[in-house]
Amino acid sequence: MTSTLQAPAPLSAASSGSGWHGLILQRLAHRDLREKDAFAELFADHAAARSKTAALSSQLSALRLEHAQTLKVAATAQEFGSSDSARKFADLELQMRQLKDERAELYKTQGQNAQKLLKLMESVQQSDGTVGGLQEENTKLKAQLATVSVSLKDAQELIREKDHVIQILRDELQTHQLELSQREGQLEDREKRVGDLEKENKYLVDRWIQLKQEQAARMNEANEYVENALKNKATSPAITRQHSSSERIYDTGTPSFFVPKSLTRRINAHDGEINCIQMSPDGSFVATGGNDKRVILYDAHTGGIKSTLSGPVQSIMSIAFNNSSELVMGTSNDNSAKLWNVGTGRLKHTLTGHIGKVFAAKFTDAGRVISGSHDRTIKVWDLQRGFCADTIFTLSSCNDLCLLNGDGTLIASGHLDNNVRIWDTRSKSLVKEISVHFGQVTGVTMHPTQNALLTTSRDNTLKLIDLNTYQTLATYSHDSYRPGMNWTKSTFSPDGGHIASGSGDGGLCLWRTSDARFERVMKEHRSAVCGVVWGLKNVVSAEKDRGVIWWGP
Amino acid sequence: MQGAIDETVAERLWDGQVPLRISVHPADAAALGVHSKSLSLYLSVHRFSYLTLIATDVRRFFADADGGNARLGEVDDADIWFECKGEPLKWHYPVGLLADMTTAANAAIPIAPLPWHVTVRFLNFPADKLLRGHSESMLSMTSDAFMSMIKEADFMRNGNIKKVMGLSKQDQTQLWESFAAHRFRDFWNVNAQLVAGGSEGVNGGGSYPRFVPMRVYVAGCAVVQEPVSPVDGESDHEYTLGEILSNILPRYYSSIPGGQVSRRSPNGTGEVTTFPAAVPILHGIEVPPDTPLVWLSRNCSYPDNFLHVVLRF
Numbered sequence: 092m093t094s095t096l097q098a099p100a101p102l103s104a105a106s107s108g109s110g111w112h113g114l115i116l117q118r119l120a121h122r123d124l125r126e127k128d129a130f131a132e133l134f135a136d137h138a139a140a141r142s143k144t145a146a147l148s149s150q151l152s153a154l155r156l157e158h159a160q161t162l163k164v165a166a167t168a169q170e171f172g173s174s175d176s177a178r179k180f181a182d183l184e185l186q187m188r189q190l191k192d193e194r195a196e197l198y199k200t201q202g203q204n205a206q207k208l209l210k211l212m213e214s215v216q217q218s219d220g221t222v223g224g225l226q227e228e229n230t231k232l233k234a235q236l237a238t239v240s241v242s243l244k245d246a247q248e249l250i251r252e253k254d255h256v257i258q259i260l261r262d263e264l265q266t267h268q269l270e271l272s273q274r275e276g277q278l279e280d281r282e283k284r285v286g287d288l289e290k291e292n293k294y295l296v297d298r299w300i301q302l303k304q305e306q307a308a309r310m311n312e313a314n315e316y317v318e319n320a321l322k323n324k325a326t327s328p329a330i331t332r333q334h335s336s337s338e339r340i341y342d343t344g345t346p347s348f349f350v351p352k353s354l355t356r357r358i359n360a361h362d363g364e365i366n367c368i369q370m371s372p373d374g375s376f377v378a379t380g381g382n383d384k385r386v387i388l389y390d391a392h393t394g395g396i397k398s399t400l401s402g403p404v405q406s407i408m409s410i411a412f413n414n415s416s417e418l419v420m421g422t423s424n425d426n427s428a429k430l431w432n433v434g435t436g437r438l439k440h441t442l443t444g445h446i447g448k449v450f451a452a453k454f455t456d457a458g459r460v461i462s463g464s465h466d467r468t469i470k471v472w473d474l475q476r477g478f479c480a481d482t483i484f485t486l487s488s489c490n491d492l493c494l495l496n497g498d499g500t501l502i503a504s505g506h507l508d509n510n511v512r513i514w515d516t517r518s519k520s521l522v523k524e525i526s527v528h529f530g531q532v533t534g535v536t537m538h539p540t541q542n543a544l545l546t547t548s549r550d551n552t553l554k555l556i557d558l559n560t561y562q563t564l565a566t567y568s569h570d571s572y573r574p575g576m577n578w579t580k581s582t583f584s585p586d587g588g589h590i591a592s593g594s595g596d597g598g599l600c601l602w603r604t605s606d607a608r609f610e611r612v613m614k615e616h617r618s619a620v621c622g623v624v625w626g627l628k629n630v631v632s633a634e635k636d637r638g639v640i641w642w643g644p
Numbered sequence: 645m646q647g648a649i650d651e652t653v654a655e656r657l658w659d660g661q662v663p664l665r666i667s668v669h670p671a672d673a674a675a676l677g678v679h680s681k682s683l684s685l686y687l688s689v690h691r692f693s694y695l696t697l698i699a700t701d702v703r704r705f706f707a708d709a710d711g712g713n714a715r716l717g718e719v720d721d722a723d724i725w726f727e728c729k730g731e732p733l734k735w736h737y738p739v740g741l742l743a744d745m746t747t748a749a750n751a752a753i754p755i756a757p758l759p760w761h762v763t764v765r766f767l768n769f770p771a772d773k774l775l776r777g778h779s780e781s782m783l784s785m786t787s788d789a790f791m792s793m794i795k796e797a798d799f800m801r802n803g804n805i806k807k808v809m810g811l812s813k814q815d816q817t818q819l820w821e822s823f824a825a826h827r828f829r830d831f832w833n834v835n836a837q838l839v840a841g842g843s844e845g846v847n848g849g850g851s852y853p854r855f856v857p858m859r860v861y862v863a864g865c866a867v868v869q870e871p872v873s874p875v876d877g878e879s880d881h882e883y884t885l886g887e888i889l890s891n892i893l894p895r896y897y898s899s900i901p902g903g904q905v906s907r908r909s910p911n912g913t914g915e916v917t918t919f920p921a922a923v924p925i926l927h928g929i930e931v932p933p934d935t936p937l938v939w940l941s942r943n944c945s946y947p948d949n950f951l952h953v954v955l956r957f
Contacts, residue, residue: 130759
């Protein structure tokens with residue numbers, strides 16, 4: 092093995108004949124000799140022979156083709172040379188002559204046919220012309236037909252549209268007619284109702300006239316009676332409304348009262364602001380009410396607190412006593428008015444029904460209460476039955492009201508809209524509207540003679556109004572006078588000769604009624620004065636900031 | 645030294661030819677109406693060539709020789725196949741290998757009669773035995789088979805096919821086209837990159853491939869392809885062809901000259917009989933058993949870079 096491994100060393104020498112390498116070369120050479128070289132020439136010759144054969148075969152096929160053609164030519168030539176053919180020839184000539192004759196005849200017919208053809212052509216041309224004209228006409232007509240049919244279609248469409256519109260219009264007309272008939276029915280109803288109403292109106296007017304006449308008759312009767320009475324006691328200078336004169340108002344003389352000059356007592360009893368003050372008609376009690384929701388009763392002479400009345404759930408806005416001084420009433424911002432027994436201090440009535448703050452209420456002689464509220468109504472309450480008897484619509488919030496006669500059939504009310512209104516509570520009708528102020532009317536007070544009305548207004552004036560003529564008798568004002576609240580109330584002296592009213596700066600102003608002279612201002616209060624009462628023996632005023640002051644001469 | 649190509653051997657192998665006598669099969673001749681039944685085409689074919697490369701020429705020859713046989717002219721090239729003694733010849737084997745196999749199968753006659761007689765057939769393609777191509781693509785199929793063999797060989801030598809894939813597109817094309825046109829220089833310019841190139845090995849300055857791309861064909865048996873290492877890793881001993889064959893086919897080959905092998909006789913009796921050792925045939929010659937495998941692989945491989953060794957009994 093090792094010797095064979097060394098054998099590849101002389102590889103570069105290809106001629107090396109020893110070992111496996113030489114053996115391989117030798118065998119390869121031998122192989123080639125046998126397989127390749129032996130056949131090389133043979134195969135070359137074979138290829139040459141092959142190509143030669145191919146050439147020869149193509150040549151052969153060409154020659155064959157030629158041969159076949161030649162054979163065909165030879166066959167035709169043979170055919171022509173036979174005796175049969177001569178006879179055939181003669182036949183053919185005869186045939187030829189006959190055919191020539193036929194041809195001549197045919198030429199003739201052809202000529203005639205040509206002539207005929209020309210004529211026909213002419214007529215064809217003519218008919219062509221007519222046909223052309225007809226076609227032209229035809230196309231024209233077709234075009235016309237098309238336009239006509241188009242316009243017809245348009246027209247049909249138009250008609251259809253119009254039909255539609257007509258249908259709509261008809262429908263509308265129908266609905267309108269229906270509506271018209273309904274309206275006519277309604278109109279008839281209305282007319283009937285109008286007739287009814289007119290009848291009713293007439294009836295009512297008649298009744299009203301009758302009533303008025305009755306009233307007038309009664310009034311005349313009463314007047315007659317009064318006149319008779321007056322005549323009977325002609326010596327006494329009685330105060331009557333019928334014969335009152337402005338002079339009389341100013342000189343009623345009951346001397347047993349005094350004009351306040353100085354402070355005698357000051358009491359601070361309330362826990363909140365005081366809104367109102369009132370004195371009982373018999374002069375024995377003074378009552379104040381305020382934001383602490385209580386009414387406090389004082390002994391008018393000693394100033395001692397008699398009782399404290401509570402119950403309302405909002406501020407007390409006004410207080411009133413009844414004529415016998417047994418009942419005291421407080422009206423409240425809680426839309427109610429409450430009545431207490433003065434002696435026992437027990438709550439007796441609660442009048443609910445207003446839907447706004449109740450700013451004022453008064454007792455009448457007839458056991459009724461009349462209240463005015465910011466809900467723009469005045470209500471009349473029956474104390475026996477304990478509920479609202481009447482409601483008067485006043486058009487404006489009522490700040491204060493007062494009775495013009497004892498039974499409360501005529502009342503005056505002061506309003507937020509600067510007006511004072513006189514009402515008849517029985518007919519619930521407005522008697523008179525008095526527009527003299529330029530600020531809201533905070534209080535209305537009756538003159539003791541019951542002939543004149545004192546109004547307090549936030550236009551910083553007080554006015555005295557004659558209740559017969561509704562003329563302003565006097566106007567009271569001063570630089571220092573400026574009412575402090577929307578519910579400031581003024582008062583007359585018991586004889587009606589003086590007027591007292593509190594100002595917003597705490598001053599208590601005094602005027603003389605007759606000539607409207609300002610007398611003096613007394614400054615003891617520290618805040619706005621809300622009201623003052625003037626009895627025979629006491630003059631008491633209350634201020635916003637809790638102080639209640641007794642005045643002395 | 646071992647890296648160089650032994651051009652003397654290589655060129656001689658390259659030029660090796662086999663004389664063929666090709667005739668039309670009688671059955672086909674009758675079916676196609678070929679008149680010249682006895683006509684044969686004598687052709688000397690390169691041993692490295694493939695049958696598909698001559699198929700068109702063969703068909704044209706017979707078509708022309710028969711005075712323009714139209715039906716033969718219409719035969720699809722893909723339908724042409726060859727057989728020898730009734731056995732279809734694989735078109736993807738080199739012609740030399742086919743010749744060697746035919747010779748080896750004929751154990752009775754040690755030297756085959758020449759020219760080698762092959763029958764061409766135009767009908768009844770044996771699709772169960774041969775790969776069937778498509779018309780017009782026979783050539784590209786052959787080239788694909790050739791290139792895939794080259795890739796396989798490269799993989800066996802290096803464990804990857806970087807060398808083949810690393811060739812430029814032009815080189816790859818040249819490899820096949822120069823082969824098909826039988827241009828020795830152009831072919832080896834490219835093939836040398838695949839065969840001779842490579843890093844220098846640690847042993848004696850030579851580089852050994854991992855495995856030698858080699859197939860051994862035993863007549864009547866399957867093709868044997870084993871991973872054959874060309875060198876003993878421990879002793880640096882370069883194996884010879886004889887050693888390798890006795891390793892992988894001990895039942896057929898003995899490295900002892902004139903030795904015998906024993907195996908069960910193929911006649912089904914189950915007896916173990918002794919036979920004379922087979923002879924390795926390559927390129928039509930008997931290869932000396934002491935030839936080193938490395939040298940053999942480098943210089944005596946077919947152009948597809950495989951050693952196709954046929955064992956002859």
